[in-house]
Amino acid sequence: MRVAMIGTGYVGLVSGACFADFGHDVACIDKDAGKIERLQRGEIPIFEPGLDALVAENVEAGRLSFSTDLSSAVPEADAVFIAVGTPSRRGDGFADLSYVYAAAEEIAAALDGYTVIVTKSTVPVGTGAEVEAIIRRARPDADFSVVSNPEFLREGAAIEDFKRPDRVVVGTEDDRAREIMREIYRPLYLNETPIVFTNRMTSELIKYAANAFLATKITFINEMADICERVGANVQEVARGIGLDRRIGGKFLHAGPGYGGSCFPKDTLALVKTAEKAGAPTRIVEAVVDVNDRRKKSMASRVIAACGGVVEGKTIAVLGLTFKPNTDDMREAPSLDIIPALQKAGARVRAFDPAGMKEAAKLLDGVEFCKGVYETLDGADAVTIITEWDEFRAIDLERLKGLMRSPVMIDLRNIYRPAYMAAHGVKYHSIGRADSSFAAE
Structure with missing residues (x-):
């Protein structure tokens, strides 16, 4: 053809x-x-x-x-x-x-x-x-x-x-x-x-419905993570417990800083507007859009809390800038909300991403872009993982402690086990787990 x-x-x-x-x-x-x-x-x-x-x-x-x-x-x-x-x-x-x-x-x-x-x-x-x-x-x-x-x-x-x-x-x-x-x-x-x-109209709606449903799953598990932090539960175990139900499934049940990218943000918003125009408002999708936007904007406060409530004059290392790994796409990435908020609070930001720094440089001012993980960590007061690239999953923690002013990690993707980090002397903060330092917020 x-x-x-x-x-x-x-x-x-x-x-x-x-x-x-x-x-x-x-x-x-x-x-x-x-x-x-x-x-x-x-x-x-x-x-x-x-x-x-x-x-x-x-x-x-x-x-x-x-x-x-x-x-x-x-x-x-x-x-x-x-x-x-x-x-x-x-x-x-x-x-x-x-x-x-x-x-x-x-x-x-x-x-x-x-x-x-x-x-x-x-x-x-x-x-x-x-x-x-x-x-x-x-x-x-x-x-x-x-x-x-x-x-x-x-x-x-x-x-x-x-x-x-x-x-x-x-x-x-x-x-x-x-x-x-x-x-x-x-x-x-x-x-x-x-x-x-x-028919053609059904096909057009299938795409929006699929993306809205997946965005809803992400937003749902993020709200469950907030509950977990306050009641002493573990969101990863909650996700596994419900995901094994074949009616629910385990995909898109990973708590984090909120969804971004080229599809979910614009498609959920477009579906809301289409529904309003048709006279059939989608209250669930409207809530998903609002909750996700608020979540991305709130993530910087977690980093600030982990630094004792003040980041003025401190250096924050950021690992991962793109909205997800294995892409250079920066559209609606959580980093675009988190980094400016940290800078506004007085922090100096150093960052590394395996593929996204060229695009990130067009969107983020005042960031020092580094060549690798350890260059980024050098002299930092805290490090936050925003995107779960594979090369961030096995950081040499002894080297990390030697490079950073204080071994503080805010892991917004739950890459590491809290007990493992504690055993290696790293002050570790994660999302939606019983030993998360955010439980008392």
Whole structure:
């Protein structure tokens, strides 16, 4: 099959490379000429494990190409995927669909023969209908179908998620479009991947519902962590105890500083706004958005409390800046709330992240970025772990004590066992565990 992928951001680039690896002929299109030139040179603009090799292999095989010229790729394509950004709109929180609609107008001008146009971007219910209307107004003669095909990729594990997904969701009631989408995803049949065919509006809502539910699980276990700290319970054991129930499941039950990233914050907010517009307000999701925002803003107070209530003139080492490990994505990362609050309280901040410092430097002022864990710890009065990168899981505690002014660790991801840290002479604070120092707050 011949595929045109409009947009070479996270979703577009991963999807395009994976489709090419399935054996399809994929042209990835982007207006950013600089980005396209870098991709043509083999430079990957995002950090995603394995993506550089996947792109290189398929470019060499002649199945994957990059261009700014939509008009040459679309006429040849059996399916055109729209994978542009849909950020929260300034002022009202609705998803900004301007890039999606602009892509639809350009696609309309280039259509030649029957084409399936697929919204891969995360879009509110009814967007597919508007995309169809835009194209129909521009090209009443065009032969096309508009399909919804939401992505469910986890940053840091996107290639695995694409090639071995839990399910593929396709929103269409057009038989021709259904057959083309079956053919595009046919390589997944070997894995017996369920393909859920539904109408377009249902498909669009499935994406938002999935992200809202996962965000709710995270927020729920964070609130349970707060209860644990006050009653002497252990949130990790609570999570295991409820997660073993197959009706609940253990994923996304890890207490921490709150969710961030490119999806959960904007998608929960967009769902709230969509529901309000439809006259069916989502009180649960509204609460999730509010509780998560408050949680991220409150995390700096935990660090300050661990330092005796004052950080004026103290040096705080921060390990981990991105919203999760195995990505360079800083969007809505808890560090963006925590670090400025520490600085406002008078702390000097030194930080290290294995992949995110280039992006972090654009968003955080006055931070001393270090080359590694131990350089960051050197001379610090306390260290806080914000992102659970693997290399933070086995810090040499004797070396830590030798480098820091005082061996104080505030672990916002519960990487270590409190008893282990106590045995090594580290004053340790964690989230939602009976021996947490925050129980008396």
